[in-house]
Amino acid sequence: MSALERLVGDPAHFLSETYGGTASITVSGRDFSSLGSLDHFDHLINDTLLPAAAFRMVRGGSPLPVRSYTRRFKGHGDDSIRIADPALVFDWFASGATIVLESMHRYSVEMRELCRELENVLRQRTQVNAYITPPNAQGFATHVDSHDVFVVQLHGRKHWIVHPPEDPDGEGDALIERDLVSGDCLYIPKGFAHAATTSTEASAHLTIGLLPTTAGDIAREVTDILKLSSATPAVRSREAGEVADEVIAHLQDRVASVDRAELTRRLDRLFFTTRHHSLRGQLNRMLDAEKLSDPDKLVTRVEWLRYDDGDETVVVLPDRELRFGARLRPALDVVLRDEPFDVADLAAHLDEGDRRALVARLMREGLLELR
Secondary structure, three states: OOHHHHHHOOHHHHHHHHOOOOOEEEEOOOOOHHHOOHHHHHHHHHHOOOEHHHEEEEEOOEEOOHHHOEEEEEOOOOOEEEEEOHHHHHHHHHOOOEEEEOOHHHOOHHHHHHHHHHHHHHOOEEEEEEEEEOOOOOOOOOEOOOOOEEEEEEEEEEEEEEOOOOOOOOOOOOOEEEEEEOOEEEEEOOOOOEEEEOOOOOEEEEEEEEEOOOHHHHHHHHHHHHOHHHHOOOOOOOOHHHHHHHHHHHHHHHHHOOOHHHHHHHHHHHHHHOOOOOOOOHHHHHHHHHHOOOOOEEEEOOOOEEEEEOOEEEEEEOOEEEEEOHHHHHHHHHHOOOOOEEHHHHOOOOOHHHHHHHHHHHHHOOOEEEO
16 A cells, blocks of 8 residues: 555545645544554653754643753763753643654654655655644644645544635634544645644644745756856946846846756756655665675665766765766666666676676665665
């Protein structure tokens, strides 16, 4: 079952009728416990030196002072950070505060894989927070998010009220008002005001936020292409209006000449390199790279982008860029065909030492692993 199907039931109907248009609830009764549980959240707070930057606490719509639920942890030398103080965290929870654990994909392989699948389908980056709210409490007042979200109920129940976009203050009739229970998923597009409260039961849910490419992202890439700092006319002691008109005309000509294919490639790269990435298992891969032989079979372990830049082939990984000379291009054609291959498959293009060196480097960079 795909990640999107787990959340919405019928992906085709969701994409054609719901996505970006209206809020909806999927009542599936599915088991989402692999994505998080009270025990898992308890472990993070108690056992992992959870840094203050990775969580926060709110009560009645207001954030609590960080120092009221954290303590200082001193590392080597003069380095120190603030980390969760479990006793203080749970004291605040008992008094009605919501615990917000941020970037949960960094703590769960299952969650990271679900996010990656969603990103592949929706072509938007994701972020995931967990919210643990005690009984008879409200973490946040009615508010509007600047991006779409999926709310996945993991534990207990929570009462949700969602208003249409023409009611940003949430003062009119609700579009949706009901309890979410474990296994339910609520989709809320950006611009829909919403709020949630618990009653006699505590609640734990995930919020998966979808982060679209914005006009600002596009403008920054266009600016980088144009290299405006060196391309615009020099300004001397001339009338401001005259200079402004000249600069605007110059920029209009330059923007009109932007290579749309280059801009698309840059936006693809921006999306690709800001997604969640894991080097889990890299210690073993690095050790395996030291003892390669021709019969060894390998496979790519992460997605990649490839393009040619003059005589160089550029391979973009989620966290780095690799550049190779033209001599290695035929061998890279074999490596990057998304099929398992033996080291010996590169023999037509590289001698034994060079092919082992190339494969070993790509293993150390996190692209390849032994099958």
